[in-house]
Amino acid sequence: AQTVTQSQPEMSVQEAETVTLSCTYDTSENNYYLFWYKQPPSRQMILVIRQEAYKQQNATENRFSVNFQKAAKSFSLKISDSQLGDTAMYFCAFMKHEYGNKLVFGAGTILRVKS
Amino acid sequence: KAGVTQTPRYLIKTRGQQVTLSCSPISGHRSVSWYQQTPGQGLQFLFEYFSETQRNKGNFPGRFSGRQFSNSRSEMNVSTLELGDSALYLCASSLGGLSGSYEQYFGPGTRLTVT
Numbered sequence: 001a002q003t004v005t006q007s008q009p010e011m012s013v014q015e016a017e018t019v020t021l022s023c024t025y026d027t028s029e030n031n032y033y034l035f036w037y038k039q040p041p042s043r044q045m046i047l048v049i050r051q052e053a054y055k056q057q058n059a060t061e062n063r064f065s066v067n068f069q070k071a072a073k074s075f076s077l078k079i080s081d082s083q084l085g086d087t088a089m090y091f092c093a094f095m096k097h098e099y100g101n102k103l104v105f106g107a108g109t110i111l112r113v114k115s
Numbered sequence: 116k117a118g119v120t121q122t123p124r125y126l127i128k129t130r131g132q133q134v135t136l137s138c139s140p141i142s143g144h145r146s147v148s149w150y151q152q153t154p155g156q157g158l159q160f161l162f163e164y165f166s167e168t169q170r171n172k173g174n175f176p177g178r179f180s181g182r183q184f185s186n187s188r189s190e191m192n193v194s195t196l197e198l199g200d201s202a203l204y205l206c207a208s209s210l211g212g213l214s215g216s217y218e219q220y221f222g223p224g225t226r227l228t229v230t
Contacts (some may be wrong), residue, residue, distance in 0.1 A: 009178035034219055043203060091158065100218060101148050101209055102171045105158040 002027045004094050006106035013082045014114055020067075021109050023092030029053075031097035034068065034075045039101065039108075042090040048090070053097075073091045082113045116142055119208050127228045133194040136225045138206030140187050146170075146211030147189035148219060149181060152203040159206035161204075164189050165211045193227075201229045 013019035025034070036048040051059045051068050059066050063083075067068045067076045079086055092106040120139045128134050140147050148171075160173040164183035181191040182194040187208075193200055203226050207219035 012195070035218075037221075042223075044223050045205060045207075047128060047220065048219060053209060078182075097217075101146055101211065101217060102160050102164050102173070103150070103158075103207075103219060104160070107157050 002029070002032075002094050002096070002104045004092050004104055004106035006090075006092055006109050008109045009107070010046075010110045010112070012112040012114055013079075015084060017082055018078060018080045019082055019111065021079075021090050021092075021111065023075045023077070023091070025073050025075065025094050025106075027073070027094065027096075029096050033095045033097065034066075035095070035103070036064070036066070036075075036077045037091045037093060038086075038088045039091065040085075045091075049077065055096055057090040079111075083086055084113050084115060087111060087113045119206060119220055121204075121206050121222040123225060125221065125226045125228075127230060128196050130196055130198060130229055132196050133192060133229060134183065134196060135190050135192045136204055136206075136227070138189045138191075138208075138222060140189070140206075140208030144208035144210055145187050145221075146209045147183055148209075149186065149189070149191050150205045152176075152205060152224070153201075158205075164173055168196050170200045196229045198229050200227065202227060210230065 032053045034051045038046045049061045060113045063080045093103045129198045148163040163171040183189045190224045203224045205224045209219045
């Protein structure tokens with residue numbers, strides 16, 4: 001079974017600075033997908049960024065980028081130019097490449113952006 | 116395009132009762148997945164439906180069931196409610212195919228409280 005570990009329960013960052021959230025996972029699969037989701041206080045789960053395991057290039061979406069290290073089974077999220085609206089719980093998630101969608105989530109990291 | 120909708124948004128039930136939650140996916144999406152979110156257990160996968168068939172199932176007791184209709188709308192049912200079933204129930208939809216359509220988009224959730 002796959003497991004996802006987020007070792008930082010809480011983090012804080014000053015507005016406009018950069019912060020990195022950590023995620024490691026355990027799997028014997030070779031083909032899979034990794035995601036970062038954001039859940040603000042409204043509880044709406046929002047997809048931030050995705051990475052296909054077969055792609056070596058790290059995914060980027062505007063101020064969000066990942067550092068994907070397949071051999072180390074590490075998938076960290078970097079948020080640049082942090083904004084107050086980035087305050088949320090961030091979940092790292094894993095999905096096998098198979099016929100059927102099932103996300104395995106980490107425990108989450110609460111990120112607080114301070115002004 | 117309208118997002119994923121879930122009804123009702125809030126629900127209070129008594130132990131022993133049953134409850135039905137509804138989810139309407141994004142137009143064109145054929146896969147609907149359900150997740151339970153609690154402070155203690157985090158986000159856990161319940162089941163996934165694709166083209167009216169259950170394609171994947173998590174480790175939940177048989178009291179938790181679901182179905183999907185021909186228009187891709189899905190319902191989940193919990194019978195004989197227990198206090199521990201109090202949670203935020205999240206529904207997510209995706210295109211559901213094997214290649215390039217695996218991203219899941221979440222609804223706002225249904226907050227179930229069992230007293």
